[in-house]
Amino acid sequence: MGSRRVVFVVGSGRSGTSTMSGTLQTLGLHVPQPEVVADSTNPKGFGEPQWVVDLHQELLGRCGVQVSDARPRAWLDAGRLSADHAVRERVTQWLESQFDQGDELVIKDPRAAWFLGLWRACADRCEATPSYVTMLRPVTEVVGSKKKYYDQRQGDVTRTAAWINMMLHTERATRGEARRFVRYSDLLDDWTQPVFALGEAFDLQAVKTAMANDIAQVHKFIDPSLRRVTLTWDDVEVPRSLRDLAEETWQTLDGLATEGGDSAEAHARSDQLRVAYDEMYADAEAFAHSTTLAARREGAVTARREIEQAAAEAAVEAGGAPRLPHAVRAMVPPRARRGLRKALTRRRSREA
Known part of the structure; x- marks a missing residue:
């Protein structure tokens, strides 16, 4: 691969993905334009290319998958569409056009996790090196934040289950690739440590050569008060079995953010949790069949x-x-x- 780089910021929505994308953009990576306009749910901006969001919404509609889908089989439905030749050609052409604006791109959209195979294949066609940043935030805070800012028709149980499904499959889909896991709390406490570590790990010239003014702008951009929802399990109403599985999933993923934590043992544990979740979901479907x-x-x-x-x-x-x-x-x-x-x-x- 040459000097082209594309960083995919992935993970569940409301977990700090926008803050990470905005930080990388401020340091010099290119976010394809136009961007999704900031609103009250994300006053600092989303750092999301509108074209990418529109594409993912279209693809999710075509395969019958929701953004926060708790069904394990939803990954198969999305995966089949990701392999569609016409879709890959369309995304490749768009991605190629974006490299006219710079050699280092950052693409962020929580929906992207459903189509990582598609984006990986298109990056390869563009002779670009893909890398992945998965943002980590406690499941209770993610559920609480979505409850506050998003569609109220989904309850705590559905949101918790969808978080497990999303995060475990994202871990599996990025395994073996250039990737890093970053805690949202670490990003807010001292962004320089995780972000400059990313720059070295992914060989991002914009980050490695950031000027003092760029660094100062990031300090202004990152606001610790952005962590506006801090719930615990006392605030989230889910069955004990689901809570225990979600908590164990969180502990396993949180360990991946520790130096040396992205290990074979952690991968094996993640696989076990994914199987356990699939079985739990199958049981729930059986109970709810009537x-x-x-x-x-x-x-x-x-x-x-x-x-x-x-x-x-x-x-x-x-x-x-x-x-x-x-x-x-x-x-x-x-x-x-x-x-x-x-x-x-x-x-x-x-x-x-």
Whole structure:
């Protein structure tokens, strides 16, 4: 590989990924433009290329995966799309165009974890060296932050499970690659230590040759008060078994950020936890199977009622004549159609 570098900032949302991306950008790495606009949930900015976010949202929609998806099989669905030739060609062309702006890029989007194989292949096609920074923040703080700033329809259980799924698979997907794990708390306490260590590990010239003014700008950019949510397990309502698995996952991942902690023993433990999570999720699906079937039946009943109502309204508007398209009439069960005809006949008789 030549001098081209692309750093992927990965990990769960609300874990400090934006702060890391913004720091690398301030030191001279290029964040492809335009960026996602800052808002109240992230007043310092996201450090996310809008094109990348739009791409990931499109791909997630195509494979039926959510940003915070707790299903282990979701990785298979996303992985199949990552191998699509047309998608790879499209991303490669975009990535190649970004190197016109500089040889060292930083790409950050929490959704990227679902498509790391795609980005790795495209970086290789561009003859660029990929590297990965996984941000670490206690699961209770991540869940609490998402609860405060994101969609309220997801509960503590779903968010905790999704965090385990995301983080363990991200660890597996980046294993064997140039990577570093950085604690969000370490970044806020003294950013110079983890960031300059990244510069050396990934051979980032922008970081290694940062000027005093760049360093001063990062000191202004990083605000310790950004850690606005500090919850514990007392504040997160999840079953004990899920809490224990999440806590053990956190302890294992946290150890990866320690010098020498990214070891074969840690990898083996991560694999064990991933298997344990898969089994726990399978058990939960089995327990909830009746609920799932009931929800499907309820959805079918609701859809049928909506079709019947639409058919009745259309028939009335047409003067009671059976002028509905055959495809619409066919969607209404025969018994319901007979009932509708009788009701309409009675109504016309009364009106006459």
